[in-house]
Amino acid sequence: MPALDLHTVLIIAVGTLAIAGSLLLVSWLQSPYVRALGLWAMFFMGSAIGFALVAARGEIPDIWSILIAGAILAASQGFMWTGIRSFEGRSTFVPLMLAGTLLWLVACQFEAFYGSPTARLTLMSAIVVAYSLMSAGELWRGRHERLMSRWLIIALLLSHALLFLIRIPFGGSVPLPIHVGEARIDWVTFIVFETIFYSFCLAYMFGSMARERVTRWYRRASLTDPLTRVANRRGFVQRSKALMRRTTLEHQTAALLLFDLDGFKSINDTHGHHVGDQLLNGFCRVAESVVRDNDVFGRLGGEEFGCLIPNASLSDGRDVAERIRGKFSAAAANTIGATVSAGVAVSAGPRQDFRRLMMKADEALYRAKASGRNRVECAPVASLNQPGSLPQRSAAV
Numbered sequence: 001m002p003a004l005d006l007h008t009v010l011i012i013a014v015g016t017l018a019i020a021g022s023l024l025l026v027s028w029l030q031s032p033y034v035r036a037l038g039l040w041a042m043f044f045m046g047s048a049i050g051f052a053l054v055a056a057r058g059e060i061p062d063i064w065s066i067l068i069a070g071a072i073l074a075a076s077q078g079f080m081w082t083g084i085r086s087f088e089g090r091s092t093f094v095p096l097m098l099a100g101t102l103l104w105l106v107a108c109q110f111e112a113f114y115g116s117p118t119a120r121l122t123l124m125s126a127i128v129v130a131y132s133l134m135s136a137g138e139l140w141r142g143r144h145e146r147l148m149s150r151w152l153i154i155a156l157l158l159s160h161a162l163l164f165l166i167r168i169p170f171g172g173s174v175p176l177p178i179h180v181g182e183a184r185i186d187w188v189t190f191i192v193f194e195t196i197f198y199s200f201c202l203a204y205m206f207g208s209m210a211r212e213r214v215t216r217w218y219r220r221a222s223l224t225d226p227l228t229r230v231a232n233r234r235g236f237v238q239r240s241k242a243l244m245r246r247t248t249l250e251h252q253t254a255a256l257l258l259f260d261l262d263g264f265k266s267i268n269d270t271h272g273h274h275v276g277d278q279l280l281n282g283f284c285r286v287a288e289s290v291v292r293d294n295d296v297f298g299r300l301g302g303e304e305f306g307c308l309i310p311n312a313s314l315s316d317g318r319d320v321a322e323r324i325r326g327k328f329s330a331a332a333a334n335t336i337g338a339t340v341s342a343g344v345a346v347s348a349g350p351r352q353d354f355r356r357l358m359m360k361a362d363e364a365l366y367r368a369k370a371s372g373r374n375r376v377e378c379a380p381v382a383s384l385n386q387p388g389s390l391p392q393r394s395a396a397v
Contacts, residue, residue: 046076236298255317
């Protein structure tokens, strides 16, 4: 069996933890609004300091290598758990974050515990297991946010907890102090190597999970109108095209509703842009109170909005448009009496694309504006029919 200098391996572990903490610290300085990165950096840096003090057992006073080292290691576990809570948008619970540290400090006041390597390793292993399981639980609670790294971190935390749980019965086998040049391949060597692997993977995945969220934020922002917080034109078109492909495969129709606030430029000029912005937001809240969760609603630009309703006939689309028009008129009448016009069209067959549907709904909207505004007009079904088109459930205009 080849010789292995365990002291050197411990130094490598300390270096790995310190590098991981430094990289996360740099990431936090670049993105200070992600507080979790700073807490995770403290976890790795604290673990590096704790491991260094443990490795120096016999060269420094026991109070440093036992009492202080254990307190720092326990605190670092609390920082990891708190960092995950922060990442998930949950508050910092200081008593539980420091519970492991306090437990260690109290236990060390008893001579039977302080002088027993088995007891110390058993308690530290239990602290690691507890915080690892708690951290995995916090990530599991936030599983509605689909981040691939989340599941990898949960698996890593559970594996780490299992290893330390298995380690407890072998606590007494760890020989300390470890002298330079001492060769040994045993349980403690395996634990140190696992720590190196765990640190490398966990640091990378913490950073990866934060990047995943930032990417999702930017992607969501690129598809969202910043004023009304509904889908912008790009987001509306993307979702509508995907929805139309699905309804076509299901041999169903989809109704497209286009809305335009009447006299919006005049309202802006008369009452100011602040009132105009309130009006746009007010219309979005009215429309969202009428449409269903699986409908697509968005702002196409200026004062124009769109809504795509899957599995709906022309009559269904007209009814929804009328409800939105009526509710908006009633809601706005108490302020400036604003109204909205709407055009409705329905997809007509397997070759009906979204661009053509938009054109037909826009023509209907133009007729509503030209016919006096504050009304709903529907595109004639006959003008939408294509060879092999689907039969319409309603041909009423």
